[in-house]
Amino acid sequence: MTGELPTDSDSAKSAVADRRAHPRSKRDQIVAAAIQVFLENGYKATSMNRVADQAGVIKATIYSHFKDKEQLFTAIIEELTIKKIDLNYEDLEPLMLLSPDVFIDQVSNKFSVLMDDPEYLKLFRVMVGESERFPELASIYVKTVILRGMDLATAYFDRHPELNIEDSAAMAHICAGSFVSLMTWQQILGGKKLRTLERERVTKALKTLICGGAKNRGKEHLS
Amino acid sequence: MTGELPTDSDSAKSAVADRRAHPRSKRDQIVAAAIQVFLENGYKATSMNRVADQAGVIKATIYSHFKDKEQLFTAIIEELTIKKIDLNYEDLEPLMLLSPDVFIDQVSNKFSVLMDDPEYLKLFRVMVGESERFPELASIYVKTVILRGMDLATAYFDRHPELNIEDSAAMAHICAGSFVSLMTWQQILGGKKLRTLERERVTKALKTLICGGAKNRGKEHLS
DNA sequence: CTGCTATCATACCAACCGGTATGGATACTA
């Protein structure tokens, strides 16, 4: 949208120009600041003044790049959602060939990265907190993050009939949901200060569940 | 709920006195209104004026019962958390004797009630959304709601060694977490409009996982 | 009837909100 011609031939002239020299463009400055402030405080508790201060920019500059507070919020959440995930899900196709044990380990490790990323935790918190006022954003999040991961795990279970899994989508949900809920109550709700449950224990229990009983499933008692 | 001493000897004197006759106390009126408004809008987006209007009460009356906006919020969230749960977990001890299939069904049904209760969904949303600004409230929620349910399921698995469950707490988390995460992305984030995953499918998959492979678990390959 | 307490209605406060206007400084373009 905004011009990308980089400022190549300029050197720092005045103290003001110095600060204006390195950052890519004002828009990027604003976006970076908005991400920080919105993720920290949520939508309503974030003031445009604070975003402007954080960005080292005057308020009018923000409004020359974004129409609204709402549009700014929407823009940064969309960008954040899509960026964070496209980076995480691009090379996961070969995972299909892994053994179940290793596959679950890989899934667990992916979640480990998310659970220890403060920015992702904040995004999740804001997403849930504002999901009623910004349902379209929540939909983007579900599509980009949740369904994508679910589909991947579903596909894996579909291609591994030796696991005797009847409902691959439900199983994919159980796997992913175990980690998501772990993140929710341990990290976001601060439960790990009250009782720690290590991700590794959940991972191991899942592996035992899925791999350990494969042979016996489906043989006995149709509920 | 509202007052039982009937207003016997008085007839409607003024229009104001009429409205003051039946409700228990002003405080209950305020709390009820605050619950509604706070759960709908979150902390920052809730104005004391709106709470007062909703309660049919003047703003100063609120401040004669509660010191702060913050204290009012804290009070209603605490009350809501404790009330909602004490009601749900009082008679669950005999569940220990049920068969695994039936136990999981019962757990699933308990979650069904929560997932279809709009007030509980809102409470969860607000809880997550405000968990950074009100960490003590989040702790209360974890202790009262999450750990309680986890402990119950953990105890169940501990008393059922025939299931061959190595880590009962991790297993309890997987069960509960599957339902919590289902609620999160289906109901709260609105994902059910994009893809429906019925609670029954998750329940069935869990039962198959836990009961179906009990015999084979622990026999082979110590990872 | 006399206080006392609780609530009423209204008005007010300083602070902040999202958003705009003005007018000067800076930089690149030509």
Added chain:
DNA sequence: TAGTATCCATACCGGTTGGTATGATAGCAG
């Protein structure tokens, strides 16, 4: 050098916020 576009600083706008003050009205206990 003149022009154009961006961003700066500041100040302003109407509206809303959390919270308070005042003074009237009602119910109740003595």
